[in-house]
Amino acid sequence: MRRFIASLICAVIAGLFYVSMEVEAVKTGYMIRQQEEMKVQHLDRGRALKYNIARLEAPHNLERKLMAQKILLAPPKEWQTLVLVNGSRVRPNAQVAGPLNQPPYFLRFFVGTAQAEAKDTH
Structure with missing residues (x-):
C-alpha cells in the first residue's frame, strides 16, 4: 500500500510538472505571436513613414508648396x-x-x- 501511495504521489507530481510546462509553452507562444504582430505593425508603420517622407520631399510637391508661398529657388552660388x-x-x-x-x-x-x-x- 505504501508503494502504491508513493508511486501515485510521484505520478501526480510528474503530471503537475508536465501541465505547468505546457502552460508555460503556451504562454511563450502567445508572447512570441504578440511580438511578431508588433514587429509587423512597426515595419508597416516604418514603410508608411518612409513613403510620407519621400512624398513630402518630392520635387514637384516642394515646388508646388514654394509656389504657393511665392518663394523662388535659384541654384547655389x-x-x-x-x-x-x-x-x-x-x-x-x-x-x-x-x-x-x-x-x-x-x-x-x-x-x-x-x-x-x-x-x-x-
Whole structure:
C-alpha cells in the first residue's frame, strides 16, 4: 500500500510538472505571436513613414508648396557649396592639408589638430 501511495504521489507530481510546462509553452507562444504582430505593425508603420517622407520631399510637391508661398529657388552660388574629399569638408578654392602645409610638430603637441581627433569609419 505504501508503494502504491508513493508511486501515485510521484505520478501526480510528474503530471503537475508536465501541465505547468505546457502552460508555460503556451504562454511563450502567445508572447512570441504578440511580438511578431508588433514587429509587423512597426515595419508597416516604418514603410508608411518612409513613403510620407519621400512624398513630402518630392520635387514637384516642394515646388508646388514654394509656389504657393511665392518663394523662388535659384541654384547655389559657388561660395555657398562645399566639396567633400574623403569625407572631410573642403571649400572649392581651399588648399587641402598636406605634409608641406601642416603646422610644426611641437606646435601640434600644444595645440592639437582636428585631424588627430577624426577617425575613419570605413
